[in-house]
Amino acid sequence: MSAYVPEPTEGNTLRTIYFSDTTLRDGEQAPGVRFSTDDKVYIAQQLSKLGVDEIDAGFPASSASAFETCQRIAREVGPLMEGREHIGTPMTIAVLTRTLASDVETSYQAIKDAPRASIRLFIATSDIHLEHKLRITRDQCLQRIDAAVRQARALTPLVGFGAEDAARTDPTFLCQVYQTAIDAGANTVFLSDTVGSCVPAExxxxxxHVIDHTTYPADTTRWAIHTHNDLGLGVANALAGIEAGACMVDTTLAGIGERAGNAALEEVAMCITTHSKHYRARHDLNTRMFTSLCNLVAERGGTHMAPNKPIVGQNVFRHTSGIHQHGLLRNRSTYEYLDPDTVGATSDGLILSKLSGRSAVQARLERLNIDNLDLNPDRLNLLFAKFKALAEDRAEVSDEDLRQLVGACA
Structure with missing residues (x-):
């Protein structure tokens, strides 16, 4: 095995982790990111093919254009089954909604044409939000949750509820919040670290605590998690939530989102893929779409993906160290944990730089179908010396640079 390739798993022994994706809503809240309506419809189509269980299509009550975008996604993407034959159901089209009667009605009108339409309600529950932002009491908060969830459930059988700033909410009150939402009819409940303040153990x-201290129908309730990356722990916290009992995770492609971003879908998924025995879990995503989809989101959103971005960054399968390159030439698994093919990447492998050794230079000569200087040791020594001198002045020596060096050594 050249690198990590997922081993067959016994599906009946592993619980399924479902992915909800909020690239089109929370992802677009990243500073500098903007998707057109056509972009959102196309990205939603690709998320459906990827195998995502649910998308957060937007906030239809916020503007007429947001309403129209959500409506198009519901109508054009909601019924699609391409790439989902192994799942057996179309993707759920969800929209974000405040606990206001007018918002709930507007949201339903936007997505009612989707075969699986979900109204996802939210309200802040931490004392700092209740006091300074909403200016309501805890009892008033519970009343709003109960009324809004019941209204939404009367419109559609799929209702989500999330407590904004759950991580900084009093634990006893937080259990009351979720119990109220579940009793009113919410069947997907999101536990959030809205400001990215938690460490994984916390x-x-x-x-x-919330799962253990809440009464809910186990066969119809999904506990979901929504984490942010302000401390660089969005993915770690998402995985901690899965270990704690959640079966759905709310993510974005490439981790884009408000401030420092959200948990990255591809990172969470590949942790589950590569450590399915540890998490005792599996998922239905087509991981080979990850690289192309993340690049698509960066391109359409007008942003740039860091080259060292885990899983999908351009440097993930590139190597500059001479010691690493020598190992890779013997066996790729020496310095590559993942097989590039599992995430839809291509590996150009060896980057010729001042850190490269002879084995990397000779391997590149062979790849370029250069005669390797007839394997003459003196000419190879001269070429390598010239290569080292040139590499001191640039980050990477190109194939054309190498051809010119070969010519100079003829």
Missing amino acids: FYQMVK
Whole structure:
């Protein structure tokens, strides 16, 4: 095995982790990112093919254009089954909604044409939000949740609820919040670290505490998690939430989102893929779409993906160290954990730089079908010396640079 390739798993022994994706809503809240309506419809189509269970298509009550975009996604993407034959259901089209009667009605009108339409309600529950932003009491918050969830459930059988700033909410009150939402009819409930304040152990305890202290129908309730990356722990916290009992994770492609971003879909998924035995879990995503989809989101959103971005960055399968390059030439698994093909990447492998050794230069000569200087040791020594001198002045020596060096050594 050249690098990590997922081993066959016994599907009946592993629980399924479902992915909800909020690239089109929370992802677009990243500073500098903007998607056109056509972009959003196309990205939604690709997310459907990817195998995502649910998307957060937007906030239809915020503007007429947002309403129209969500409506198009519901009508054009909601019924699609391409790439989902192994799942057996179309993707759920969800929209974000405040606990206001007018918002709930507007949201339903936007997505009612989707075969699987979900109204996803939210309200802040931490004391800092209740006091300074909403200016309501805890009891008033519970009343709003109960009324809005019941209204939404009367419109559609799929209703989500999330407590904004759950991680900084009093644990006892937080359990009351979710119990109220579940009793009113919510069947997907999101536990959130809205400002990315938690470390994994803390988030694990919060998720486990709420699940353990809430009464819910196990066969119809999905506990979901929504994490942010302000401390660089969005993915770690999402995985901690899964270990604590959640079966759905809310993510964005490439981790784009408000401030420092959200948990990256491809990172969470590949952690589950590569450590399915640890998490005792599996998923239905087509991981070979990850690289192209993340690049698509960066291109359409007008942003740039860092070259060292885990899983899908352009440097993930590129190597400059001479020691690493020598190992890779013997066996790729020496310095590559993932097989590029599993995430839809291509590996140009060896980057010729001042850190490269002879084995990398000779391998590149062979790839370029250059006669390797007839394997003459003196000419190879001269070429390597010239290569090292040139590499001191640039980050990477190109194939054309190498051809010119070969000519100079003729």
